[in-house]
Amino acid sequence: MSYPQQPNAFPAQTAGEPPLWAPLYGASLQQAVQRFFKKYATFSGRASRSEYWWWALVAFVVGIIINIITSTGMTTTPSGAAILGPSAVVGIVLAVIWGLATIVPSLALLARRLHDVNLSAWLILVILVPFLGGLALLVMTILPSNPAGQRFDQPSGY
Numbered sequence: 001m002s003y004p005q006q007p008n009a010f011p012a013q014t015a016g017e018p019p020l021w022a023p024l025y026g027a028s029l030q031q032a033v034q035r036f037f038k039k040y041a042t043f044s045g046r047a048s049r050s051e052y053w054w055w056a057l058v059a060f061v062v063g064i065i066i067n068i069i070t071s072t073g074m075t076t077t078p079s080g081a082a083i084l085g086p087s088a089v090v091g092i093v094l095a096v097i098w099g100l101a102t103i104v105p106s107l108a109l110l111a112r113r114l115h116d117v118n119l120s121a122w123l124i125l126v127i128l129v130p131f132l133g134g135l136a137l138l139v140m141t142i143l144p145s146n147p148a149g150q151r152f153d154q155p156s157g158y
Helices: 029-038 049-072 086-116 121-128 132-142 147-152
Strands: 074-076 082-084
Touching (some): 029 049, 029 086, 049 074, 082 086, 086 121
Antiparallel strands (some): 074 082
């Protein structure tokens, strides 16, 4: 099963973007974030490197902001015990909400990225191997797209 990869080969949705079931090569930051949330729990299909890494940047920046909010509200007693202030509590609540809201779509995006490299999404489980698993997954997400990954495409009406 082969699908054309030319930018204008798909029916126009918005500004010549391919349909959601197809990867968007050369995605902008805004496009990547929009597709991340539109494909919230879609584990089938593929995601381009730009879709994946733009989202990784957004998640990293939001994580830093939440950590700053949390750490500015913490103080320590002379004995070294940490005391949580109101800002720390807000930061912890935001971190929990952010984590719960993005865990499923992040795993789905990672699965689609692995599909684009023509690897099984089950390789996500390699993360369970301490240190080396994360390094191996990083290398897999950096790999270029493989045309054989089209086998994971499932054209749909959305």
